[in-house]
Amino acid sequence: LWSNAADGAVAPPADCRITAEQAIRLWAQHFTLHGISEPLLSSQYIISHVLGEKTVSFSLIMLRDTLTDRERERVWELGSKRLTRMPVQYVIEEWDFRDLNLKMRPPVFIPRPETEELVNLVLEDLRLIRGESHTTDLRCLEVGCGSGAISLSLLRSIPQLRVFALDQSQTAVCLTMENANRLGLQDRLDVHLLDVIKDADAILSKCNPVDFLISNPPYLLSQDMETLQTEILGFEDHSALDGGLDGLSVIRPILALSSKLLTQRGRVYLEVAPCHPPIIQQLIEEMMPGLLYLETRCDLTNRPRFCILQKKGEDG
Numbered sequence: 001l002w003s004n005a006a007d008g009a010v011a012p013p014a015d016c017r018i019t020a021e022q023a024i025r026l027w028a029q030h031f032t033l034h035g036i037s038e039p040l041l042s043s044q045y046i047i048s049h050v051l052g053e054k055t056v057s058f059s060l061i062m063l064r065d066t067l068t069d070r071e072r073e074r075v076w077e078l079g080s081k082r083l084t085r086m087p088v089q090y091v092i093e094e095w096d097f098r099d100l101n102l103k104m105r106p107p108v109f110i111p112r113p114e115t116e117e118l119v120n121l122v123l124e125d126l127r128l129i130r131g132e133s134h135t136t137d138l139r140c141l142e143v144g145c146g147s148g149a150i151s152l153s154l155l156r157s158i159p160q161l162r163v164f165a166l167d168q169s170q171t172a173v174c175l176t177m178e179n180a181n182r183l184g185l186q187d188r189l190d191v192h193l194l195d196v197i198k199d200a201d202a203i204l205s206k207c208n209p210v211d212f213l214i215s216n217p218p219y220l221l222s223q224d225m226e227t228l229q230t231e232i233l234g235f236e237d238h239s240a241l242d243g244g245l246d247g248l249s250v251i252r253p254i255l256a257l258s259s260k261l262l263t264q265r266g267r268v269y270l271e272v273a274p275c276h277p278p279i280i281q282q283l284i285e286e287m288m289p290g291l292l293y294l295e296t297r298c299d300l301t302n303r304p305r306f307c308i309l310q311k312k313g314e315d316g
């Protein structure tokens with residue numbers, strides 16, 4: 001079953017009858033043998049994808065009988081890609097984020113579960129501030145939109161929302177637009193190729209004012225980059241991850257921009273590293289008189305990962 005093709009990929013077996021369940025087991029074993037992380041899940045995602053099932057409904061594929069020749073070839077083709085340590089999300093070119101199915105393309109950052117928590121937190125906070133009011137329009141800026149996961153989730157959940165999304169990567173900008181078009185959410189979204197460090201004036205002229213700003217910026221300390229998994233280091237855009245010496249190289253300009261862009265009492269929602277909340281709070285209290293540090297929230301594993309800030313009103 002594992003004869004190697006000339007390019008090192010695993011060749012699909014000829015004349016082999018194999019069920020979906022057997023294929024899952026076989027590939028999970030093969031991944032384990034080659035030190036691939038999450039071998040069983042990788043195998044399940046690939047085979048579900050090839051069979052056109054939603055990534056979550058693994059039990060359904062157990063009911064499937066023998067794979068067709070085409071399906072088997074495709075499984076072997078995608079399995080071979082995973083053997084190169086390519087993340088499974090890039091292998092199957094799709095990933096679910098909350099209730100959205102998004103196209104994935106290397107090296108655009110793969111959305112993580114913590115960011116679903118960030119979106120939930122924002123939706124809950126907006127409900128508390130605005131009540132159930134559906135009449136007033138809302139405007140939001142997302143810095144570093146990647147595949148569009150955050151912006152598109154917010155647009156799907158809030159019908160009165162208009163989003164300005166920006167990213168310094170052309171591939172990310174294109175992928176966000178492609179995902180918006182696939183989901184029919186493009187009419188309330190403007191996506192710009194802009195760098196929050198270099199293009200503050202352009203951002204102010206295109207997106208001003210906004211009711212809230214949201215970002216999952218690159219926040220890893222450069223020294224921690226080398227501890228990342230081969231899957232991440234070898235395939236994902238490093239500028240989506242590396243936040244410089246103190247992890248704040250993109251967060252600082254976001255804060256500076258916020259005080260200029262936000263409407264009175266407008267909010268900033270940030271996903272950050274666990275070491276960042278007290279540093280950001282101090283930065284704001286000492287250097288940014290227009291902003292107020294409201295609170296730190298923890299993720300599901302109880303690590304302090306989200307910061308909520310507010311622009312001060314005229315009365316302070």
Ligand SMILES: C[S@@+](CC[C@H](N)C(=O)[O-])C[C@H]1O[C@@H](n2cnc3c(N)ncnc32)[C@H](O)[C@@H]1O
Pocket residue numbers: 109110111112115143144145146147148149150166167168169172194195196197198216217218237239240241250
């Ligand atoms: C951690 S990823 C988040 C992507 C997406 N929001 C998500 O949560 O899946 C950070 C994103 O910020 C972008 N980025 C990094 N530096 C930036 C900068 N200076 N200006 C604008 N975007 C930046 C990266 O290209 C990347 O897409």
